[in-house]
Amino acid sequence: MLIDLQGKTAIVTGSTRGIGYAIAAGLAGAGAAVVITGRHQADVDHALTGLRDSIPGAQVRGVAADLGNADGFAVLTRAEPLADILVNNLGIFQLQPFTEIPDEEWTRFFEVNIMSGVRASRAYLPGMRRNNWGRIVFISSESGLNIPADMIHYGFTKTGNLAISRGLAKSLAGTGVTVNAVLPGPTLSEGVRHLLAPEGDDSAAEREANAFVRQHRPTSIIQRVATPEEVANMVVYICSPQASATTGAALRVDGGVVDTIA
Template identity: 80%
Template sequence: MHIDLTGKTAIVTGSTRGIGYAIATGLARTGATVVITGRKQADVDSALASLRSQVPGAIVRGVAADLSGAAGFKVLKDAEPQADIVVNNVGIFALQPFEEIADEEWTRFFEINIMSGVRASRAYLPGMQAKNWGRIVFISSESGINIPADMIHYGFTKTGNLAISRGLAKSLAGTAITVNAVLPGPTLSEGVQDLVAPGGDIATAERVANEFVKEHRSSSIIQRVATPEEVANMVVYVCSTQASATTGAALRVDGGIVETFA
């Protein structure tokens, strides 16, 4: 299968590293014009330089904006008025006992993990409707189905992603605009590396993360963490023209952790 998104503009939120960066790289390889976002200009510039090195000839731009609130989306929309593809990837996670999660943390997780996707989708949907073509993807998580006891606030927001993506897909029935959610399992992003092996090298982080999967996600069929690129492959597919009959779906890249057929 050859995926060609030449002429399409894709915005990937939270894409200076990790899964978001891998998605941006994958989309750039298809010929799409890719817009990277991050909070700090230095991080955006670094990611752009890295992507251009990895994908010679890639058409990539960057916007520095804090997407934890509405003001950041005004910055993004002013800089990039139109998009054919929106990947709602920006998000946060943290291990925290339920009784220690303050109201402010619940609100912070809601604003970043849920409202960022709402705001980005709402901002760019009218342009997609005018063309009658578009792709919206929410990066959820297997934690949205298997709510982790030590990250209840995170799991709650990822379940919210599933509800919004399904409802938005239904609201666009009969159009050529698709909306889907992709559910990664444990993935060896930089954030996970920092969590499981702070200050360690990649090999150490991978070993510790794989041990975590075997002990705490024992239903995993692959018995290891995924790579950001493995998650990105699914996202690139659902952004493609070939995925025109895939919408309203929750597509798992969880290594088989979730014990359901659907």
């Protein structure tokens, strides 16, 4: 299967590192013109350099904006008013006991993990409808189904992503615009690497992550963490013309962690 996204513009939120960066690289490698976003210009510039160095001829550009609030979206939409593909990847996570999560943290997680996708989809959907073609992807998580006891606020937002993506897909019935959610399982992103090995030992981080999967996600079939590129592969396919009959779906890249046949 040859995925050709030439002539398409893709926006990937929260894409200066980790899963978002891998998605941006995958879309650029398929020929899309990719817009990456991050809060800091230095991070955006660093990511753009990496993409251009690793993907010959990559069409990439970036916008520095804090998409955890409405003002940040005003910056993004002024710079990039149209998109054919939107990947709502921006998200935050934090281990925290339920009784120690203050109101402001619930609000922050809601604004970043849920409202960023709502605002982006609301902004770019009208152009997709006019063209009768578009792809919107929400990066949810297996934690949206298996709510983690030590990150309830995170799991809650990832369940919200599933509800929004399904409802939005239904609202676009009969159009050429699809909306799907992708649910990564434990993934060795840069954030996870830093959490497990803040001193920068990547091998140690991978060992710790794989041990975590075996101990705390025993239903995992692959018995290891996924790579950001493995998650990105699913996203690139869902954004392709070949995925035109897939919409309203919750697509798991969880290594089999969610123990269900459906």
